[in-house]
Amino acid sequence: MKVIVAQGSGFCFGVRRALEIVEKVLVEERGPFYTLGPLIHNLQVVERLSQKELKIIDNLKGIKEGTLIIRSHGLPRAAIELARKKGLRIIDATCPYVKRAQESARELEAGGYQLVIVGDRGHPEVKSMASEKSIILQGPSQVEKIEFYPKMGVVAQTTQSLENFKGIVKNLRKKTEELKVCATICSAVSRQQRATRKLAKEANLVLIIGGKNSANTKRLFQISKGFTETHHIERASEIDPSWLRNKKMVGISAGASTPKWLIDEVAREVRGYDN
Known part of the structure; x- marks a missing residue:
């Protein structure tokens, strides 16, 4: 079985930048730290950050001090103004x-x-x-x-x-x-969509890796399923062995919020399958 990972799969510039900003702040600054909604749309990464004291909140009610990190998707102006009025420190991790x-x-x-x-x-x-x-x-x-x-x-x-x-x-x-x-x-997103379309035209099966709440991952899934059998997964453990049966070529693509280690995990699982 041939396994091909679409070029450009995984973290885009904006996601990588947001994570670098947050990782630096969590190490060098004093908390508490908050994001209004998840920093990026990937459950595994968000859970890892929560273990480092980054708290996800739905609103600013009851928040009186600390640092608000603006998520990669940005925030409405009203939410940012409210944070300023509350005296919160604001760190902007919005994708450029x-x-x-x-x-x-x-x-x-x-x-x-x-x-x-x-x-x-x-x-x-x-x-x-x-x-x-x-x-x-x-x-x-x-x-x-x-x-x-x-x-x-x-x-x-x-x-x-x-x-x-x-x-x-x-x-x-x-x-x-x-x-x-x-x-x-985003030009990088467009390139990834083109790469996924090309891969889907050639493969017998495509696995799209990324958060179920990720818009760009869902869009890759929609593109791919127009050409071949396609499944949207978050982890390698979700792969059904029946999907791989009698497949000569399996393609893998991933959304812009998907870390490389998750892509590698899925690729290893697929390569380890014996028809």
Whole structure:
């Protein structure tokens, strides 16, 4: 059996940077330390950080002191302002690509454009960009339901697929006189999606590794299953031996929040299977 790991699988720059920031703070600073929601969307990594005294909270109620680390997905401005009012120390681990998308969104609204965000409603990154007036779209068909605006500006959740974004932009042109498009999709994520698509066209089976709450991992799964048998797993222990039976080539791809040790664990498990 041939086992191939898609090029670029695992931690992206933004996730690696966030972890480096947090690891340094946990060693050098005094706590308590908090994140509003998980730092990244990977349960195994988050559990490891929690053992080092990084506490995940849902809100700032009752928090009177300590350090708030802004997660890689960013936070809404209101949450950051509240943390400042409470006197918390703030350390920003927002991915620079997410930060750029946030800035683009705010510039569009400041310029009088109706802001449209292409992304998953409820995702923390989308929440960090949105205002009360923002329109959030997940697919091209949803464009039909929105009103006509003289000026519209569009940004994307950084892990969106380029095809979906282009489809929405095409339809938005019918809903406005002026459309300003900001390219905010992460280039590394796009490369990983292309690598996964290529692998899925060649393999008999693809295993996608990553958190079940990870948007970019779920997107890799959707891409791959369009071409071949595909399973989304978090650990090697989830592999069903029946999946590997009579497979000549197995592909492995992983989301941007998946550590290398998890990818290696899955690859070893697959290579150890005897048809």
